[in-house]
Amino acid sequence: MEILDRVKKIIADQLGVDEDEVVPEASFIDDLGADSLDIVELIMAFEEEFDLEIPDEDAEKIKTVQDVIDYIKNHTS
Amino acid sequence: MDLSGKACIVTGGSRGIGRSISIKLARSGAVVVVNYKTNEKSALEVVAEIESLGGTAMAYRADVADYNQAAKMVEDVYQKYGRIDVLVNNAGITRDALILRMTEKDWDDVINTNLKGLYNTTKSVVKYMVKQRGGKIINISSVAGIYGNAGQANYAAAKAGIIGFTKALAKELGSRGITVNAVAPGFIKTDMTSAMIQKTSEDVIAEKIALKRLGEPEDVANLVAFLASDESSYITGQIIAIDGGLTL
Numbered sequence: 001m002e003i004l005d006r007v008k009k010i011i012a013d014q015l016g017v018d019e020d021e022v023v024p025e026a027s028f029i030d031d032l033g034a035d036s037l038d039i040v041e042l043i044m045a046f047e048e049e050f051d052l053e054i055p056d057e058d059a060e061k062i063k064t065v066q067d068v069i070d071y072i073k074n075h076t077s
Numbered sequence: 078m079d080l081s082g083k084a085c086i087v088t089g090g091s092r093g094i095g096r097s098i099s100i101k102l103a104r105s106g107a108v109v110v111v112n113y114k115t116n117e118k119s120a121l122e123v124v125a126e127i128e129s130l131g132g133t134a135m136a137y138r139a140d141v142a143d144y145n146q147a148a149k150m151v152e153d154v155y156q157k158y159g160r161i162d163v164l165v166n167n168a169g170i171t172r173d174a175l176i177l178r179m180t181e182k183d184w185d186d187v188i189n190t191n192l193k194g195l196y197n198t199t200k201s202v203v204k205y206m207v208k209q210r211g212g213k214i215i216n217i218s219s220v221a222g223i224y225g226n227a228g229q230a231n232y233a234a235a236k237a238g239i240i241g242f243t244k245a246l247a248k249e250l251g252s253r254g255i256t257v258n259a260v261a262p263g264f265i266k267t268d269m270t271s272a273m274i275q276k277t278s279e280d281v282i283a284e285k286i287a288l289k290r291l292g293e294p295e296d297v298a299n300l301v302a303f304l305a306s307d308e309s310s311y312i313t314g315q316i317i318a319i320d321g322g323l324t325l
Protein backbone atom coordinates (compact mmCIF):
# COMPACT_ATOMS: atom_id res chain seq x y z
CA MET A 1 0.00 0.00 0.00
CA GLU A 2 1.11 3.55 -0.73
CA ILE A 3 2.16 5.73 2.19
CA LEU A 4 -0.83 7.98 1.53
CA ASP A 5 -3.30 5.11 1.80
CA ARG A 6 -1.74 3.75 4.98
CA VAL A 7 -1.73 7.19 6.55
CA LYS A 8 -5.32 7.82 5.48
CA LYS A 9 -6.49 4.59 7.02
CA ILE A 10 -4.81 5.27 10.36
CA ILE A 11 -6.26 8.77 10.51
CA ALA A 12 -9.76 7.66 9.53
CA ASP A 13 -9.71 4.89 12.16
CA GLN A 14 -8.38 7.11 14.91
CA LEU A 15 -10.59 10.11 14.30
CA GLY A 16 -13.67 8.29 13.11
CA VAL A 17 -13.81 10.31 9.87
CA ASP A 18 -14.36 9.22 6.29
CA GLU A 19 -11.20 8.41 4.33
CA ASP A 20 -12.40 10.88 1.67
CA GLU A 21 -12.11 13.71 4.18
CA VAL A 22 -8.46 12.89 4.79
CA VAL A 23 -7.05 15.09 2.03
CA PRO A 24 -3.39 16.23 2.11
CA GLU A 25 -4.17 19.81 3.12
CA ALA A 26 -6.52 18.82 5.95
CA SER A 27 -5.44 20.01 9.40
CA PHE A 28 -5.92 17.45 12.14
CA ILE A 29 -7.33 19.89 14.64
CA ASP A 30 -9.19 22.40 12.46
CA ASP A 31 -10.56 20.14 9.74
CA LEU A 32 -10.63 16.65 11.19
CA GLY A 33 -11.75 17.44 14.74
CA ALA A 34 -8.75 15.96 16.55
CA ASP A 35 -7.98 16.91 20.15
CA SER A 36 -4.52 16.92 21.76
CA LEU A 37 -4.80 13.32 22.90
CA ASP A 38 -5.81 12.25 19.37
CA ILE A 39 -2.65 13.84 18.02
CA VAL A 40 -0.50 11.92 20.49
CA GLU A 41 -2.30 8.72 19.59
CA LEU A 42 -1.88 9.40 15.87
CA ILE A 43 1.83 10.01 16.28
CA MET A 44 2.16 6.75 18.17
CA ALA A 45 0.19 4.93 15.48
CA PHE A 46 2.43 6.34 12.73
CA GLU A 47 5.51 5.35 14.70
CA GLU A 48 4.21 1.82 14.93
CA GLU A 49 3.03 1.51 11.33
CA PHE A 50 6.21 2.93 9.80
CA ASP A 51 8.67 1.74 12.42
CA LEU A 52 9.84 5.26 13.25
CA GLU A 53 10.55 7.32 16.31
CA ILE A 54 9.10 10.79 16.02
CA PRO A 55 10.66 13.08 18.64
CA ASP A 56 8.40 15.61 20.37
CA GLU A 57 10.03 18.58 18.59
CA ASP A 58 9.14 17.05 15.24
CA ALA A 59 5.71 15.89 16.36
CA GLU A 60 4.79 19.46 17.30
CA LYS A 61 5.35 20.55 13.71
CA ILE A 62 3.02 17.94 12.26
CA LYS A 63 -0.28 19.71 11.71
CA THR A 64 -1.68 18.44 8.42
CA VAL A 65 -1.95 15.16 6.56
CA GLN A 66 0.72 16.37 4.12
CA ASP A 67 3.08 17.09 7.04
CA VAL A 68 2.85 13.44 8.06
CA ILE A 69 3.40 12.14 4.57
CA ASP A 70 6.46 14.38 4.11
CA TYR A 71 7.83 13.36 7.47
CA ILE A 72 7.47 9.68 6.73
CA LYS A 73 9.00 10.03 3.26
CA ASN A 74 12.00 11.85 4.70
CA HIS A 75 12.54 9.44 7.56
CA THR A 76 12.07 6.02 6.03
CA SER A 77 14.35 4.36 3.55
CA MET B 78 -20.72 -5.57 41.95
CA ASP B 79 -20.20 -7.18 38.58
CA LEU B 80 -16.69 -7.07 37.18
CA SER B 81 -17.05 -10.10 34.89
CA GLY B 82 -14.48 -10.25 32.14
CA LYS B 83 -12.51 -7.23 33.34
CA ALA B 84 -8.74 -7.60 33.39
CA CYS B 85 -7.22 -5.92 36.46
CA ILE B 86 -3.72 -5.27 37.74
CA VAL B 87 -3.30 -4.78 41.49
CA THR B 88 0.19 -3.62 42.42
CA GLY B 89 1.35 -4.90 45.80
CA GLY B 90 -1.43 -7.47 45.67
CA SER B 91 0.40 -10.05 47.73
CA ARG B 92 -0.30 -8.74 51.22
CA GLY B 93 -2.51 -6.43 53.28
CA ILE B 94 -4.89 -4.12 51.48
CA GLY B 95 -3.72 -5.23 48.02
CA ARG B 96 -4.44 -8.83 48.91
CA SER B 97 -8.00 -7.99 49.92
CA ILE B 98 -8.49 -5.89 46.81
CA SER B 99 -7.27 -8.75 44.59
CA ILE B 100 -9.63 -11.22 46.23
CA LYS B 101 -12.60 -8.85 46.14
CA LEU B 102 -12.12 -7.99 42.45
CA ALA B 103 -11.74 -11.67 41.57
CA ARG B 104 -14.85 -12.59 43.58
CA SER B 105 -16.72 -10.01 41.54
CA GLY B 106 -15.71 -11.82 38.34
CA ALA B 107 -12.54 -9.98 37.31
CA VAL B 108 -9.34 -11.60 36.11
CA VAL B 109 -6.67 -10.34 38.50
CA VAL B 110 -2.92 -9.90 38.15
CA VAL B 111 -1.46 -10.00 41.65
CA ASN B 112 1.74 -7.98 41.46
CA TYR B 113 4.42 -8.27 44.13
CA LYS B 114 8.05 -7.37 44.61
CA THR B 115 9.60 -9.95 46.92
CA ASN B 116 7.01 -12.10 48.62
CA GLU B 117 6.33 -14.77 46.02
CA LYS B 118 4.86 -17.15 48.57
CA SER B 119 2.23 -14.63 49.69
CA ALA B 120 1.39 -13.76 46.09
CA LEU B 121 0.92 -17.42 45.19
CA GLU B 122 -1.30 -17.85 48.25
CA VAL B 123 -3.52 -15.03 47.07
CA VAL B 124 -3.76 -16.65 43.63
CA ALA B 125 -4.56 -20.02 45.22
CA GLU B 126 -7.26 -18.46 47.37
CA ILE B 127 -8.82 -16.78 44.34
CA GLU B 128 -8.74 -20.03 42.40
CA SER B 129 -10.32 -21.91 45.31
CA LEU B 130 -13.18 -19.42 45.10
CA GLY B 131 -13.56 -20.22 41.40
CA GLY B 132 -11.82 -17.06 40.18
CA THR B 133 -8.92 -16.40 37.83
CA ALA B 134 -5.63 -14.78 38.83
CA MET B 135 -1.92 -14.83 38.18
CA ALA B 136 1.02 -13.63 40.26
CA TYR B 137 3.50 -11.28 38.59
CA ARG B 138 6.80 -10.19 40.04
CA ALA B 139 7.81 -6.63 39.23
CA ASP B 140 9.26 -3.78 41.23
CA VAL B 141 6.95 -0.87 40.43
CA ALA B 142 9.75 1.57 41.29
CA ASP B 143 11.62 0.28 38.23
CA TYR B 144 10.24 1.72 35.01
CA ASN B 145 11.30 -1.17 32.80
CA GLN B 146 9.92 -3.83 35.09
CA ALA B 147 6.60 -2.02 35.44
CA ALA B 148 6.32 -1.46 31.69
CA LYS B 149 7.16 -5.08 30.93
CA MET B 150 4.50 -6.28 33.35
CA VAL B 151 1.84 -4.12 31.72
CA GLU B 152 2.86 -5.27 28.26
CA ASP B 153 2.84 -8.94 29.26
CA VAL B 154 -0.59 -8.59 30.84
CA TYR B 155 -1.94 -6.91 27.73
CA GLN B 156 -0.47 -9.62 25.49
CA LYS B 157 -2.06 -12.29 27.66
CA TYR B 158 -5.55 -10.87 28.15
CA GLY B 159 -5.85 -8.50 25.20
CA ARG B 160 -7.09 -5.69 27.43
CA ILE B 161 -6.53 -3.91 30.74
CA ASP B 162 -9.66 -2.51 32.34
CA VAL B 163 -8.55 -1.67 35.85
CA LEU B 164 -5.26 -0.57 37.38
CA VAL B 165 -5.05 -0.38 41.15
CA ASN B 166 -1.88 1.42 42.23
CA ASN B 167 -1.61 0.04 45.73
CA ALA B 168 2.05 -0.94 46.25
CA GLY B 169 3.55 1.15 49.00
CA ILE B 170 6.16 1.23 51.72
CA THR B 171 6.98 3.34 54.77
CA ARG B 172 10.39 4.46 56.01
CA ASP B 173 9.32 6.60 58.93
CA ALA B 174 11.66 9.03 60.65
CA LEU B 175 11.60 12.61 61.84
CA ILE B 176 13.12 14.81 59.14
CA LEU B 177 16.26 15.38 61.25
CA ARG B 178 16.89 11.66 61.17
CA MET B 179 15.50 10.86 57.75
CA THR B 180 18.18 9.64 55.38
CA GLU B 181 18.25 10.44 51.72
CA LYS B 182 17.63 6.76 51.08
CA ASP B 183 14.51 6.80 53.27
CA TRP B 184 13.24 9.67 51.18
CA ASP B 185 14.16 8.21 47.79
CA ASP B 186 12.84 4.73 48.51
CA VAL B 187 9.43 5.99 49.55
CA ILE B 188 9.12 8.47 46.69
CA ASN B 189 10.30 5.92 44.13
CA THR B 190 7.88 3.20 45.17
CA ASN B 191 4.87 5.21 46.33
CA LEU B 192 4.92 8.01 43.76
CA LYS B 193 7.20 7.26 40.83
CA GLY B 194 5.73 3.76 40.80
CA LEU B 195 2.43 5.33 39.74
CA TYR B 196 4.04 7.02 36.78
CA ASN B 197 5.71 3.76 35.78
CA THR B 198 2.58 1.60 35.78
CA THR B 199 0.05 4.22 34.72
CA LYS B 200 1.99 5.52 31.73
CA SER B 201 2.14 2.02 30.31
CA VAL B 202 -1.49 1.17 31.04
CA VAL B 203 -2.95 4.40 29.68
CA LYS B 204 -1.67 3.59 26.21
CA TYR B 205 -4.04 0.63 26.12
CA MET B 206 -6.92 2.27 27.96
CA VAL B 207 -6.94 5.18 25.54
CA LYS B 208 -7.21 2.73 22.65
CA GLN B 209 -9.99 0.85 24.43
CA ARG B 210 -11.78 4.13 25.09
CA GLY B 211 -12.24 3.24 28.74
CA GLY B 212 -10.66 2.11 31.96
CA LYS B 213 -10.48 2.65 35.69
CA ILE B 214 -7.42 3.79 37.55
CA ILE B 215 -7.57 3.67 41.32
CA ASN B 216 -4.69 5.03 43.36
CA ILE B 217 -4.17 4.26 47.03
CA SER B 218 -3.22 7.49 48.78
CA SER B 219 -3.54 7.97 52.54
CA VAL B 220 -5.02 10.37 55.06
CA ALA B 221 -1.36 11.19 55.77
CA GLY B 222 -1.24 12.74 52.28
CA ILE B 223 -4.19 15.01 53.09
CA TYR B 224 -3.42 15.98 56.69
CA GLY B 225 0.29 15.18 57.08
CA ASN B 226 1.76 13.07 59.82
CA ALA B 227 4.82 13.74 61.97
CA GLY B 228 7.56 11.24 61.21
CA GLN B 229 6.23 10.62 57.72
CA ALA B 230 7.38 13.59 55.64
CA ASN B 231 8.50 11.29 52.84
CA TYR B 232 5.33 9.19 52.93
CA ALA B 233 2.99 12.18 53.26
CA ALA B 234 4.74 13.90 50.35
CA ALA B 235 4.35 10.83 48.15
CA LYS B 236 0.71 10.34 49.16
CA ALA B 237 -0.08 14.01 48.55
CA GLY B 238 1.68 13.70 45.20
CA ILE B 239 -0.71 10.88 44.34
CA ILE B 240 -3.61 13.26 44.89
CA GLY B 241 -2.28 15.79 42.35
CA PHE B 242 -1.49 13.01 39.92
CA THR B 243 -5.02 11.65 40.26
CA LYS B 244 -6.69 14.98 39.58
CA ALA B 245 -4.44 15.85 36.63
CA LEU B 246 -5.00 12.51 34.95
CA ALA B 247 -8.75 12.64 35.55
CA LYS B 248 -8.80 15.82 33.49
CA GLU B 249 -6.42 14.48 30.86
CA LEU B 250 -8.19 11.20 30.26
CA GLY B 251 -11.84 11.97 30.90
CA SER B 252 -12.58 12.42 27.21
CA ARG B 253 -11.58 8.80 26.68
CA GLY B 254 -13.95 7.37 29.27
CA ILE B 255 -11.13 6.68 31.70
CA THR B 256 -11.84 7.52 35.33
CA VAL B 257 -9.04 8.17 37.81
CA ASN B 258 -9.76 8.25 41.54
CA ALA B 259 -7.83 7.93 44.76
CA VAL B 260 -8.70 6.27 48.01
CA ALA B 261 -7.22 7.62 51.24
CA PRO B 262 -7.31 5.01 53.99
CA GLY B 263 -6.87 5.83 57.68
CA PHE B 264 -5.67 3.12 60.08
CA ILE B 265 -6.01 -0.27 58.43
CA LYS B 266 -4.83 -3.47 60.09
CA THR B 267 -1.96 -4.79 57.94
CA ASP B 268 1.75 -5.57 58.24
CA MET B 269 2.42 -1.90 57.53
CA THR B 270 0.70 -0.76 60.69
CA SER B 271 1.27 -3.78 62.95
CA ALA B 272 4.38 -2.41 64.67
CA MET B 273 2.63 0.87 65.37
CA ILE B 274 -0.46 -0.91 66.65
CA GLN B 275 1.66 -3.04 68.97
CA LYS B 276 3.47 -0.01 70.32
CA THR B 277 0.45 2.18 70.90
CA SER B 278 -2.23 -0.49 71.51
CA GLU B 279 -5.27 -0.87 69.36
CA ASP B 280 -7.66 0.56 71.96
CA VAL B 281 -5.80 3.84 72.20
CA ILE B 282 -5.89 4.26 68.43
CA ALA B 283 -9.53 3.17 68.20
CA GLU B 284 -10.48 5.84 70.74
CA LYS B 285 -9.54 8.53 68.19
CA ILE B 286 -11.74 7.03 65.48
CA ALA B 287 -15.45 7.89 65.28
CA LEU B 288 -16.37 4.28 64.58
CA LYS B 289 -14.17 3.12 67.49
CA ARG B 290 -12.33 0.50 65.53
CA LEU B 291 -9.42 0.21 63.11
CA GLY B 292 -10.21 -0.55 59.50
CA GLU B 293 -9.93 -3.97 57.91
CA PRO B 294 -8.34 -4.40 54.47
CA GLU B 295 -11.78 -5.55 53.27
CA ASP B 296 -13.22 -2.12 54.09
CA VAL B 297 -10.86 -0.59 51.54
CA ALA B 298 -11.36 -3.43 49.05
CA ASN B 299 -15.12 -2.82 48.97
CA LEU B 300 -14.62 0.79 47.98
CA VAL B 301 -12.02 -0.09 45.36
CA ALA B 302 -14.35 -2.68 43.83
CA PHE B 303 -17.06 -0.04 43.54
CA LEU B 304 -14.63 2.37 41.87
CA ALA B 305 -13.56 -0.43 39.51
CA SER B 306 -17.14 -1.17 38.49
CA ASP B 307 -19.38 0.51 35.93
CA GLU B 308 -21.57 1.66 38.81
CA SER B 309 -19.09 4.43 39.58
CA SER B 310 -18.73 5.66 36.00
CA TYR B 311 -19.62 9.29 36.79
CA ILE B 312 -17.03 9.61 39.56
CA THR B 313 -13.59 10.88 38.58
CA GLY B 314 -10.75 12.90 40.08
CA GLN B 315 -12.01 12.25 43.62
CA ILE B 316 -10.07 11.51 46.76
CA ILE B 317 -12.25 9.36 48.97
CA ALA B 318 -11.19 8.94 52.59
CA ILE B 319 -11.97 5.63 54.21
CA ASP B 320 -10.94 6.07 57.79
CA GLY B 321 -13.89 5.35 60.07
CA GLY B 322 -14.15 9.04 60.81
CA LEU B 323 -10.56 9.36 62.08
CA THR B 324 -10.09 12.77 60.46
CA LEU B 325 -13.46 14.30 61.33
Ligand SMILES: NC(=O)c1ccc[n+]([C@@H]2O[C@H](COP(=O)([O-])OP(=O)(O)OC[C@H]3O[C@@H](n4cnc5c(N)ncnc54)[C@H](OP(=O)(O)O)[C@@H]3O)[C@@H](O)[C@H]2O)c1
Binds near residue numbers: 090091093115167268
Ligand atom coordinates in the same frame (compact mmCIF):
# COMPACT_ATOMS: atom_id res chain seq x y z
N1 LIG C 1 -2.28 0.04 56.37
C1 LIG C 1 -2.71 1.28 56.48
O1 LIG C 1 -3.17 1.69 57.54
C2 LIG C 1 -2.66 2.20 55.32
C3 LIG C 1 -3.20 3.49 55.47
C4 LIG C 1 -3.19 4.37 54.40
C5 LIG C 1 -2.65 3.97 53.18
N2 LIG C 1 -2.13 2.72 53.04
C6 LIG C 1 -1.57 2.36 51.74
O2 LIG C 1 -2.17 1.19 51.26
C7 LIG C 1 -1.24 0.48 50.43
C8 LIG C 1 -1.11 -0.95 50.92
O3 LIG C 1 -0.63 -0.93 52.26
P1 LIG C 1 -0.64 -2.20 53.20
O4 LIG C 1 -0.92 -1.71 54.56
O5 LIG C 1 -1.47 -3.27 52.63
O6 LIG C 1 0.93 -2.58 53.12
P2 LIG C 1 1.66 -3.98 53.31
O7 LIG C 1 0.81 -4.89 54.12
O8 LIG C 1 3.01 -3.63 53.81
O9 LIG C 1 1.77 -4.55 51.80
C9 LIG C 1 2.48 -3.84 50.86
C10 LIG C 1 2.38 -4.53 49.53
O10 LIG C 1 3.08 -3.75 48.55
C11 LIG C 1 4.00 -4.57 47.86
N3 LIG C 1 5.16 -3.77 47.45
C12 LIG C 1 5.98 -3.01 48.21
N4 LIG C 1 6.91 -2.44 47.46
C13 LIG C 1 6.68 -2.83 46.18
C14 LIG C 1 7.32 -2.56 44.93
N5 LIG C 1 8.39 -1.76 44.86
N6 LIG C 1 6.82 -3.14 43.81
C15 LIG C 1 5.74 -3.95 43.89
N7 LIG C 1 5.10 -4.23 45.03
C16 LIG C 1 5.57 -3.68 46.17
C17 LIG C 1 4.33 -5.66 48.82
O11 LIG C 1 4.80 -6.79 48.08
P3 LIG C 1 6.05 -7.70 48.60
O12 LIG C 1 5.72 -8.11 49.98
O13 LIG C 1 6.15 -8.81 47.65
O14 LIG C 1 7.24 -6.79 48.53
C18 LIG C 1 2.99 -5.91 49.49
O15 LIG C 1 2.17 -6.73 48.69
C19 LIG C 1 0.05 1.26 50.49
O16 LIG C 1 0.13 2.13 49.38
C20 LIG C 1 -0.10 2.07 51.76
O17 LIG C 1 0.69 3.23 51.74
C21 LIG C 1 -2.11 1.83 54.08
